[in-house]
Amino acid sequence: MIDSPAVSRYSLFRLKIIPTKHQDFTTLFSFEVNKGQLLKRLISSAPIGNVKKNQRWAVAKDIDSDLNTHCISFQFGRIRKKIKSKFDDENLTFSKAVIDDTEYTNCIYFEKLQLLAIKHSTGITAKVTTIAKSLCTLISKQTQENCDLTNNEASLLKMSKIVAPEIQNSVSFIKELKNAYKISKFKIEIGIPNPPDYKSLIEEPLEALTKGGNSLSTTVKASNNYKGLKADFFADIAKGAAISNNHVTAHIHYSEKDQKGHSISIRQNEEPAFIDIQDEGLTLNVVANKIITFFKNIAPSNNSNPL
Structure with missing residues (x-):
């Protein structure tokens, strides 16, 4: 009997840059900044840092891209300290050791749509929204020095926050x-x-x-x-x-x-909107096009899609 290919579920989010304070709102739009490109560069800088106490998150440096769909694919995961029991065969004793407990998943970001697809991974968390929020927190901490930002981009990020609300299926x-x-x-x-x-x-x-x-x-x-x-x-x-x-x-x-x-x-x-894909062995272009097709199907008929 041949096993059927595994199905992966991707939940969809919109990455947004919004003001942290009401008085910063009009200033936010005065900068000539392409927000889709800025978000892509923040992710592509492969940031790593603490999101919560004793919990680091990281974007892996090996980032794939597809020019046809204007997207990047990246691994995003959590590293936390965990106490684990171990047994010493020589001394016949049990002891406790602190180890790095690491889990990650795959994400795809579409620059022109500011669309983020996150592959479900119960190893990290049962809530895929937690993964999205952690990514937003991490890339929000990027600075002008470690991400090669322009002065306008750096100023924009100082008065803004990055959020990722889930896309709703109507x-x-x-x-x-x-x-x-x-x-x-x-x-x-x-x-x-x-x-x-x-x-x-x-x-x-x-x-x-x-x-x-x-x-x-x-x-x-x-x-x-x-x-x-x-x-x-x-x-x-x-x-x-x-x-x-x-x-x-x-x-x-x-x-x-x-x-x-x-x-x-x-x-x-x-x-929230999600798509199930048998993605094993598929190229990024094929997976990305499946996600875009699904997105177009839930978008309005007069959607002026930039892709």
């Missing part, structure tokens, strides 16, 4: 929208603009308002309690919000008799 939310008898309300909250790929007729002006008004977020609400809102139109907007990690809620009615209705939310209804 499938069941959209299914509820389209199956509803009526959508009476739809609300979207736009945060700080960063990843460059999705600009809809709603998100783009709201991002401009958020940026120009020095706001951390801007909210718009559409309502029609009589005939209801158009499901297809707002389903596409929901897709864009999910891949940009913006918050969306809707109030729907299941039938004409359902006068009160029900509130639904992508963050309440959805698991």
Whole structure:
């Protein structure tokens, strides 16, 4: 009997550079810095350092790249001290020894999308979000000296923090929208603009308002309690919000008799987006293209994808 190839699960995140203080917000956008390239260079510098007490994390120096998909593949792992029992065969005694306990996983970063795919590894942690947060903490500590940053990039990082929110999969939310008898309300909250790929007729002006008004977020609400809102139109907007990690809620009615209705939310209804890949023996280009294809499928139809 031939064993079937192992399947690896990759969870998807968006790497973002956001201000640490509200008053730094407008300044953040005054720098002419390509954030996607900057994040790539921070990762490629192969940083190593403490993220928590007695816990070091590191990006391995051997970094692969694929020019066609504008991505890099790298190993990222945790090194921590662990007390382990050992037995001395000569003296027939037991003792305790401190050893390095090391676990790592594989990650792929897509520069133009600011998209991060992390391969699940229960050896490191049961929560893949912990891996993403640790990477953000580590690369945030890079300095101008050890990463060859420009003055603008160094200044930008001093007033910013790097975060990696999970991409939400909007499938069941959209299914509820389209199956509803009526959508009476739809609300979207736009945060700080960063990843460059999705600009809809709603998100783009709201991002401009958020940026120009020095706001951390801007909210718009559409309502029609009589005939209801158009499901297809707002389903596409929901897709864009999910891949940009913006918050969306809707109030729907299941039938004409359902006068009160029900509130639904992508963050309440959805698991974070992930893709399962039989990646053993595959090249980086093949794996990267599978991830991009999946990303395009959960993105809105009018997505202005930079790839």
